[in-house]
Amino acid sequence: MHDHGRVEAIARTTDHEAAGVARAGAAWWTPISSAAAPLLLIGGWVAAGSRQPPTYSPVRQSISVLSGDAATDQWVMTTALIAVGLCHLLTAAGLYGIRPAARIVLAASGLAGIAMAMIPQPEVGSIPAHVALAVLGAITLALWPAFVGSRAHRWPSLLSVRMCTIATLVFVVMTVWLLIEAQGGANFGLSERICTSIESSWPFLVVLAVRRAAV
Incomplete structure (x- = not known):
């Protein structure tokens, strides 16, 4: 009986700590x-x-073509890409309840996006630095859920190791599709839009889950 009470006390403490992390x-x-x-x-x-x-x-x-030198009003997409990168940086800075590694990966994706936007593609050909930053941003955002997963008791299911692993696997498959299409595929633009829109939405779901854990 004494041991059972101790286990319950430990569980309550773990729940309290998890809720405290979520609130903060x-x-x-x-x-x-x-x-x-x-x-x-x-x-x-x-x-x-x-x-x-x-x-x-x-x-x-x-x-990238929309923010490249050959685009009409390239500033529109360039500004949007920089703004998206800043949003990821702000989210990473504000999600101080998740692992530091997860915050670093999300921030890295944001920085890669900002740097990529500041190195536009030329009218003809491509710049290796732009391509490398685009790949870095895609990979870090795809792998980000793997760093978020937690085994904390009563932590939202979306943030569980299982769910985050599933999300990572889905994102990796999508990224592989994107990289394959990048090699001259006819649906490169479509694959990029699908991948980036879905993966960039995941931080919002994580934020909602963390805030819900505080209720």
Whole structure:
């Protein structure tokens, strides 16, 4: 009986600590910054795409084309990409209840996006640094859920190791599809838009789950 009481006390302590982390783990601005990231990204390519000539194909051509030197009003997509990167940085800074490694990975994705936007693709060909930063941003965002997963008692199921592993596997498959299409595929633009819009939405779900744990 004494041991059973001790186990219950430990469980209550673990629950209390987990709830405490959740209450302190999501700054007030994180729902805004995390929700703004996918909205800015999608809004950016829609607005920038509407300014391009009829020859531009959002299914075939990448988002980088919209911020490249050959684009019409390239500042539209460039500004959107920088804003998305800043949103990821703000979310990483405000989610201080998750692992430091997870915050670093999300911040790295944001920094990669900002740096990529500041190195536009030329009118002809490509810049290796831009391509490398784009790949880095895609990989870090795809792997981010793996760093978020927690075994904490009563932690939201979305943040469990199992769910985060599933999300990571799905994102990795999507990223592989994107990288394959990048090798001259006819659906490169489509794959990039699907992957980036879904993966950039995941931080918002994490923020909601962390805040829900505090209720």
